[in-house]
Amino acid sequence: MMLARTMMRRVAAACKKGVRNGTPSTTRTINTQMDDSYPILISPSLVSLDLPDIWPTNSSPNEFRSTCRCSNEQTAAIIDGKSIAGEIMSRIACEVWRMKESIGRVPGLAVIMVGQRRDSQTYVRNKIKACEETGIKSSMTELHGNCKEDEVVNVLSRFNADPSIHGILLQLPLPQHLDEEKILDVMSLEKDVDGFHPLNIGNLAMRGRQPLFIPCTPKGCIELLMRSGVEIMGKKAVVIGRSNIVGLPTSLLLQRHHATVSIVHAFTKNPEQITCEADIVVTAAGVPNLVRGNWLKPGAVVIDVGTNPIEDPSCEFGYRLTGDVCYEEAVRVASAVTPVPGGVGPMTIAMLLSNTLDSAKRAYDFT
Numbered sequence: 001m002m003l004a005r006t007m008m009r010r011v012a013a014a015c016k017k018g019v020r021n022g023t024p025s026t027t028r029t030i031n032t033q034m035d036d037s038y039p040i041l042i043s044p045s046l047v048s049l050d051l052p053d054i055w056p057t058n059s060s061p062n063e064f065r066s067t068c069r070c071s072n073e074q075t076a077a078i079i080d081g082k083s084i085a086g087e088i089m090s091r092i093a094c095e096v097w098r099m100k101e102s103i104g105r106v107p108g109l110a111v112i113m114v115g116q117r118r119d120s121q122t123y124v125r126n127k128i129k130a131c132e133e134t135g136i137k138s139s140m141t142e143l144h145g146n147c148k149e150d151e152v153v154n155v156l157s158r159f160n161a162d163p164s165i166h167g168i169l170l171q172l173p174l175p176q177h178l179d180e181e182k183i184l185d186v187m188s189l190e191k192d193v194d195g196f197h198p199l200n201i202g203n204l205a206m207r208g209r210q211p212l213f214i215p216c217t218p219k220g221c222i223e224l225l226m227r228s229g230v231e232i233m234g235k236k237a238v239v240i241g242r243s244n245i246v247g248l249p250t251s252l253l254l255q256r257h258h259a260t261v262s263i264v265h266a267f268t269k270n271p272e273q274i275t276c277e278a279d280i281v282v283t284a285a286g287v288p289n290l291v292r293g294n295w296l297k298p299g300a301v302v303i304d305v306g307t308n309p310i311e312d313p314s315c316e317f318g319y320r321l322t323g324d325v326c327y328e329e330a331v332r333v334a335s336a337v338t339p340v341p342g343g344v345g346p347m348t349i350a351m352l353l354s355n356t357l358d359s360a361k362r363a364y365d366f367t
């Protein structure tokens with residue numbers, strides 16, 4: 001509580017002074033393309049409904065080389081997700097402060113965790129910490145791994161009815177004995193800041209419709225592309241993975257931005273041939289080093305969502321995290337790559353807070 005207050009005071013002071021986060025960097029990194037006049041929270045439209053339906057003329061097939069090559073030197077810029085997320089979070093903190101000053105309210109996020117998975121505990125801890133840093137109120141409920149479905153539903157229903165809570169996060173996956181689908185159906189659509197509700201996904205998929213929330217990791221991937229100045233419209237994109245939480249919504253979002261999207265999954269034959277044609281590759285397979293340098297077209301932009309623990313006794317917890325992309329090879333072929341960790345992960349949290357802030361603004365009719 002003390003920490004949150006101190007943070008808020010600092011943020012308030014920073015907001016008043018208009019202080020922005022500095023970005024120390026020693027390597028060639030992409031952190032943002034925005035100048036001070038750019039309204040970061042009013043991000044470039046993540047859903048392309050606002051975009052005019054003007055389609056670029058087809059690129060010449062010669063533009064795309066089907067053979068891939070690796071050079072010995074790093075060609076890729078590193079997309080610094082941690083820094084971009086930090087910048088978004090400081091803007092969120094300013095908005096939260098402005099809301100508190102104007103109407104005496106702050107956004108509230110409820111987090112529900114069932115069981116004691118170590119990875120889930122880490123994710124939840126990071127999300128709560130991010131709430132504290134931005135002044136968003138968080139409320140954490142931990143349930144025993146053996147709890148009954150009714151108990152989870154009761155907690156969800158309580159938060160559904162609580163007007164000080166604007167976003168509810170049910171940390172997935174749930175223990176196997178619980179019916180995830182049934183429980184998620186109870187979640188209020190207006191508080192589904194993860195954007196997993198079928199209506200949100202359905203609206204994302206349909207032209208002319210607006211979801212209330214866009215799932216955080218896919219939204220973070222598109223933000224990274226847009227803030228790094230990567231043009232999506234008319235480009236060939238490949239998404240590796242088709243899960244409900246990452247692959248599928250990412251492919252829908254890229255399509256909304258007028259990319260031509262191919263989806264690679266576990267049954268895809270010759271995935272490297274398909275991937276090799278892409279200008280943009282987003283990979284979320286959960287398979288370490290799946291994407292090798294020779295899977296990439298020279299100059300491609302690579303967003304690596306994969307977060308895979310690899311045993312490593314030299315690391316503090318006996319493991320380290322690695323992505324789906326063979327990073328050392330990719331940096332010699334691609335034009336830009338996200339690192340793991342420090343790429344998509346921090347953006348997921350920033351987008352969660354951004355969705356929670358949007359939800360609170362909607363609830364209080366605060367602009």
Ligand SMILES: NC(=O)c1ccc[n+]([C@@H]2O[C@H](COP(=O)([O-])OP(=O)(O)OC[C@H]3O[C@@H](n4cnc5c(N)ncnc54)[C@H](OP(=O)(O)O)[C@@H]3O)[C@@H](O)[C@H]2O)c1
Nearest residue numbers: 217241242243246265266284285286305306307344345348
């Ligand atoms: N950074 C973040 O914030 C964040 C957030 C969420 C997830 N993640 C990470 O992203 C990765 C994916 O997560 P998820 O929840 O989407 O996983 P998931 O539900 O297990 O889905 C994996 C997808 O990858 C496909 N796949 C598996 N092996 C493949 C292969 N060899 N070639 C091509 N496709 C393959 C699967 O195809 P089928 O559909 O055919 O089985 C499936 O669609 C994980 O490493 C996870 O930790 C990171």
